Amino acid sequence: MYKKIEDELFFFVFGISSEAERDKKIRVCINKAYRDMCRTIRYKYTIDEISKANLDPEKNKWKGDKEAFLVNIKNLINTNVEMLNDKYDVNIFDEWHENLINQMMGNGKNGKDIFNTDFTLGVGHSQKWVNMTLKYMYIMGILPKNIKEVMHIPIDSYILNAAKAGKGDKIYDSFDVKGLGIVSDIKTWSKIDDYKKYLGFQKSVRTECGNMMPIEWERLAWMAEATRRSVEEK
Numbered sequence: 060m061y062k063k064i065e066d067e068l069f070f071f072v073f074g075i076s077s078e079a080e081r082d083k084k085i086r087v088c089i090n091k092a093y094r095d096m097c098r099t100i101r102y103k104y105t106i107d108e109i110s111k112a113n114l115d116p117e118k119n120k121w122k123g124d125k126e127a128f129l130v131n132i133k134n135l136i137n138t139n140v141e142m143l144n145d146k147y148d149v150n151i152f153d154e155w156h157e158n159l160i161n162q163m164m165g166n167g168k169n170g171k172d173i174f175n176t177d178f179t180l181g182v183g184h185s186q187k188w189v190n191m192t193l194k195y196m197y198i199m200g201i202l203p204k205n206i207k208e209v210m211h212i213p214i215d216s217y218i219l220n221a222a223k224a225g226k227g228d229k230i231y232d233s234f235d236v237k238g239l240g241i242v243s244d245i246k247t248w249s250k251i252d253d254y255k256k257y258l259g260f261q262k263s264v265r266t267e268c269g270n271m272m273p274i275e276w277e278r279l280a281w282m283a284e285a286t287r288r289s290v291e292e293k
Contacts, residue, residue, distance in 0.1 A: 073199070081201050085140055085192075088199065089133050092191035095213075099249040101178040121173060128170035135162055136192060143202070149209040149265075156211060157254055160185045183251035187213055197274055211261045212277035214248045217288075221280040222264065231290075234283035236276065239267035 069077040073087050102125065109122055139159045147155065160182060167180025174180070190213035196202045197210070212218060221230045224238020241263045244256070251257050264273045 069199075073195075084199055084201055085137060085196065086133070088192045088195035089136050089140075089188075091195055092188050093129070093133070095191045096184055096187040096249075100180075100184060101175040103173055103175055124170065125173045128166065128173055131166055131170075132163055132188075135159070135166065136189060140192065140196070143206050145203045145205045147203070147206060147209065152206065152209040153258065153261075156189065157258070159189060160254060163188070181250070181252045182254050182257050183214075183247070183249045186211065186251065186257060187215065187248065190214070194274065194277075207274055208272055210274055212264060212273050214245070214251070214257070214260065216248060217281050217284040218277060219243060219245060219248065221284040222260075222267075226267065230280055230283035231287040233286065234279060236279035236283050238280075239264060239276070241267060 066077050069075075073084075073091065075083060075087055079087075104118055104121060109118060136159070139155065139162075142155070163185040164180055164182070167174075167185075171179065190211050193202065193206070193210050194213055197207050202210070222239045222241040223243065224230050224240070226238060226240040228238050230236055230238055241260070243260050243263070245251055245260060261273075264276070268276045
């Protein structure tokens with residue numbers, strides 16, 4: 060009974076069977092993570108403009124360039140994720156992560172013609188794409204054992220706000236999770252352009268979480284902050 064419910068929830072959230080092959084699950088995680096962060100990407104043309112572009116050579120070329128760009132980035136993430144194993148300690152993981160982010164931003168510069176002239180694929184968007192991919196893999200239970208203890212948490216406005224709440228203060232009363240007392244000079248996640256500043260935040264989270272895995276704190280903190288905002292908006 061419970062297995063049936065679990066399988067139905069898995070399919071509802073991820074759109075595939077819980078029995079699917081690992082490589083297919085990874086691809087689903089990468090695609091779902093992209094959808095989480097793409098709303099703040101400033102592409103040269105909107106979806107509506109492209110849908111009417113059948114007779115426009117420039118827009119049709121742009122559409123092809125965008126699709127090629129996304130395939131390249133997804134393959135890059137997939138290749139790097141497949142490298143992860145239980146031998147990755149915190150320092151090796153941090154190095155792996157920075158190398159991947161740099162490769163993604165390099166691809167972003169190569170594909171700059173698909174973006175608005177004032178936009179580049181920076182640390183903010185890249186970390187969200189990678190970290191959400193790993194978070195979904197964690198939820199699916201397909202991450203190497205040690206990675207969940209050293210992985211970075213996805214940074215967004217909810218997490219930035221939850222992290223700066225006092226260490227003894229609940230983020231929201233109905234959730235048993237507290238703030239970390241981290242006052243960061245990161246104001247907007249999508250505009251993070253300095254990897255050292257980004258990594259400094261991740262290291263602060265690791266320290267302040269103590270014996271709790273950062274990804275577990277993030278899971279509870281995100282839900283608490285989302286609930287708080289929802290209640291206050293009503």
